[in-house]
Amino acid sequence: MTHSETDLTAHIEQGKRDLAQLVALESVSAQGRMLPETADAVTRLLEEAGFTVQRFPGEVAPILLAEAGEGERTLLIYNHYDVQPESPLELWDSPPFILTERDGRLYGRGASDDKGELASRLAAIRAVRERHGGQLPLRVKWIIEGEEEIGSPSVAGFVAEHAEALRGDVCWWEFGSVSETGQPVVSLGLKGIVCLELRCTVAQTDLHSSLGAVIDNPLYRLSRAVASLRDDQGRVTIPGFYDTVRPPSAADLEAIRSVPDARPAQQQSAGVRGFLGDADALEYQRRMNFEPALNVNGFHGGYGETGSKTVLPASGFVKLDFRLVPDQDPAQVVHLLREHLAAQGLHDIEVIELETHEQAARSDVADPFVQLALEAAREASGQDVVVHPSSGGSGPMHPFVEHLNVPVVAVGIGNVGGRVHAPNENIRTADFGWGVRFGVAFLERLAQQK
Template sequence: MKRERRLDEKLPHYLEALRELVAVPTVSARNQSIPEGAETVAAIARRFGLQADLHYFDGVPYVIASHRAGEGRPALLFYNHFDVQPEDPLELWETPPFDMAEKDGKLYGRGVCDDKGHIIVRFAAYDLLAEELGEVPLNLLFLAEGEEEIGSPHIREFLREKADLLRAEGCIWESGGVTSRGRPELYMGMKGVMSLELLARGPKMDVHSSLGPIVPNPLWRLVDFLREIKDADDRIRIPDFYADVLPPDEKDIKALSEGLEEIEELKENLGLEAFLRGAEGLEAKRRLFFEPWVNINGIHGGYGGEGSKTVLPSEARAKLDIRLVPNQKPEVILEKLLYYRYKSGYSDIEIEVSGGVEGPAKTPIDDPFVRLVADSAEEVYGEKPLLIPIAAGSGPMAHFREILGVPIVGCGMGYPGSRIHSPNENVRIEDFKKAILHTARVIEKFASIS
């Protein structure tokens, strides 16, 4: 209880640090305020007693903060990002997105959950332990980047360059949270993602739609090709798309079998009568976490404003993302798509990669580091955590697994109503505090067994 009391005493200090960080509008999609964000993270880290330096790769700033306990001691790595999604649509925010507000036990602002709040959670955990113990007997490394929301295009090469500096025996990933019932969730992997843009061309200029019977319409051309990607049974038709998929093992299935009520609540919260192909319970979770997929994010062309405009556009575009699971390689899937485009008679449609490409990653669920983080969560939250072998979302985790060879677990303070990437992003203050205590217990436990 002493630690909890000290956390309550220091909470205003931690919230002020988060307010300072939220105030910097680090929107990577607009390349906005990224250097300022890096400087702010480093300055906060130093105030918390950590050494912090800025490292640049191809002009892109990264922050590496650290506590050095001495040669020969093991290291624990924390990965986070300080860039955020755009605040649009601004009119749907109830409070200014970059001026953190506190209301009804919650904190509101862009990045309070994804992921600036988690940066402060990690720093605060160290601060609590350093004050309590005098000296934390473990090497701690904190890496924060400013490009995660645009696919972390430089981090792979940055990790290669700084691998010796960032070597660790365990890694806590950027974020996580609790279920609707307050049960902590831990995840050990992430799907890969590859974002694509498709372009179909028609006449060299927009023309009157009366010419439709004789002039090719690129929107129809694009829609026809998109129809070829998925069949009526919601299976992807790209040849051998599923060939390399690694299915869940017995331990994964056992983990997926817990918390089945959460997947049913998701369906209800989304206002759906049924998931695709009527999936329910365990099968719905298996597909969500272990099945690859192709998403259409948007189709653009012609006129989309108020009223009508009888136009046949000169070009049409579609944005897609492909979600990948362990053993699938982005470059192989892209080659299969390009070949399928040719074989299907749509070689005129242009396809290009439009963002960062991230492969899938997974730490075995029975890794000792997973057990340590899970045991720590149970001690803090008072119940066993829900283990998710691989999260449905994506991030640069595969690069850390490949280059650093480190076991990775994601945990944090989000909850189903956090609205990340949406207006009114928020976290509950009690979840913020619990995440600090959990992180502190992970550090303490890791130091004791190492």
């Protein structure tokens, strides 16, 4: 059954009102702002839509577990209600915590990530319930957390502890996007991540640079350490780093052949000057979906102001992250890094593990529930679907795959100009409607599957 946007208009408009209510709540997890209040608001919306809601304490913010409906099939949904800080405030063209519509877009912090996704899905559930005489024709379980933007420290333990309560046939993940031409862009996995600092100290205080003749420089030591970690093509040079990397399947490799070339848009929007290894369109997607990577996030130490200061710095530090793929273990990566630095004679480089450690996850393109979601996306959009076997980003997907053994699909309403995590975060108004249409098609198809 095809559902036109016309017969969903009331639900779409209600969803936009819900979104305005949620955007107004400054649920910044990094600063601990308005997290219980936002959990309260989400609970009210869920209960008004017929859900039974349980609330559990997290390390930083409450975790909500909601359930409604009945039937042979069970859909698990994952979303989060926390957002990134709004700074720098002066770069916003409208107040970040007031949902503002202009030029076919809805602006506000969380409009895309992730309150817009949440509101569009709730609107779809209301529409399906209305079509079925007030009853949901399938069971829907919904986990909504408030710590995603700080690495989801509570989620892995929660999913392991509540595995039986969370089990379902398929999990609808918290993001996704629509291309400039209206094609749904779906991801079936996420990369893992390890965030680290490398520190080096040679003295208790900065020294005169003349002493560089007899005292080593911490920034040189750090430069040597960083340079030893990858080659000019971007391949990590730590022994054993690739030993456990899961190779892509034939279906994975076939999926990326249909992904549009992402390089021109990046060059135009961000002024990117080139790509590692002179990667062509297919090699770009292979690396983004299936290859781990090392990133230098920042190099700090010494004097950096106007003019010169002839100083030998006492210390310095470098921030790094590794993006990982299945089946790389973050703890093993840190162990291999320490061994590598020692083998290079860099015993004075201290490795400090930061808060973010997550393992990668990837679902099977051929899974029947994944295929059902892709069919629903085609129905709702009237276009072919772009499938990424893995997003290049990271998130708490691995516990769902590991503990629940559930396929995960990320289908959502973001866009390439959505400025997620930046000032003027937005979604296109039409994409919010598409999200509701997809949700209806997905739930209806899942309810009908035997």
